[in-house]
Amino acid sequence: MAGPELLAITTDEVLADDLLRLGAAAGARTRLVPDALAAASFWSFSDMVVLDPAAIGQVAAMGLPPRARVVAVTSAPVPGRVWQEAMAIGAHTVVTLPDGERWLVEAIAEAATSSGAAAPIISVLGARGGAGASVLAAGLAVVAGFVIGAQAVADGRQAAVLVPTTVL
Numbered sequence: 001m002a003g004p005e006l007l008a009i010t011t012d013e014v015l016a017d018d019l020l021r022l023g024a025a026a027g028a029r030t031r032l033v034p035d036a037l038a039a040a041s042f043w044s045f046s047d048m049v050v051l052d053p054a055a056i057g058q059v060a061a062m063g064l065p066p067r068a069r070v071v072a073v074t075s076a077p078v079p080g081r082v083w084q085e086a087m088a089i090g091a092h093t094v095v096t097l098p099d100g101e102r103w104l105v106e107a108i109a110e111a112a113t114s115s116g117a118a119a120p121i122i123s124v125l126g127a128r129g130g131a132g133a134s135v136l137a138a139g140l141a142v143v144a145g146f147v148i149g150a151q152a153v154a155d156g157r158q159a160a161v162l163v164p165t166t167v168l
Contacts, residue, residue, distance in 0.1 A: 003027035004111040007046035009039045009055040015075055018097055019050055026108035036062045043067065048111035050104070056085045066090040069111050071104065073097060137162060 006028040008019040016032055023030035031046065033039045036058035043049065048069040051059065056072055072086040072094040086094050095104050122140055126133030141162040 003029060004047035004108055005042075005045070006030045006108055006111070007039055007042050007049045008032045009034075009036060009049070009051040009059075010073075011035070011054065012052055012075070015052055015073065015097070018075070018101075019073065022101060022105050023108060026105045028108050028111075036064065040064060048108055051091075053082045053085075056082070056089055056091070059089050060085065064089075068092075069107075071095055071107065073100075073104070134164070137164075 004026065006019070006023045006026075008016065008023070008030055010016050010019065010032070011034050020030050020032065028047075031042055033042070036055055039049070039051075039055075039059075040062065043064050044067060048071070049067070050071050050073045053072065053074055067090065070089065070091045072082065072091045073096075074082065074094065075097050078094050078096055083094055097104070124133045124137040124140065
């Protein structure tokens with residue numbers, strides 16, 4: 001089984017080094033990006049997201065969808081404003097390094113075992129034979145494959161699955 005995928009959003013070089021080290025300690029593949037724009041295509045598919053205080057505002061401004069396992073990380077004492085902004089984007093907690101290193105390594109390692117990658121499920125039901133439900137379902141699967149396919153295949157996941165069923 002592959003290790004967890006950690007998405008780290010920071011421009012702080014010292015914090016980036018710490019996150020790469022902690023990700024490696026947890027057996028994670030860490031994807032380091034400088035801002036929320038670069039993180040957007042990986043946001044929903046990573047097992048865990050860690051971000052610095054500067055990225056919190058970027059995530060809020062971009063309107064990235066809420067997700068589980070988001071942790072704000074800082075290397076300095078945390079002002080109340082950072083807590084408020086982190087909670088507003090749905091962060092689970094704010095961790096201060098180096099004090100929170102052990103907790104963060106355990107959380108990253110656990111993310112792979114507790115993560116069922118979030119994925120939309122779309123059901124297409126035809127009203128009667130010949131209504132085009134099968135064609136629509138196939139088209140949706142093809143589009144989903146193009147939209148997330150290259151990244152999913154690179155990460156060893158399936159991009160889209162079409163399950164044909166017939167109600168008897």
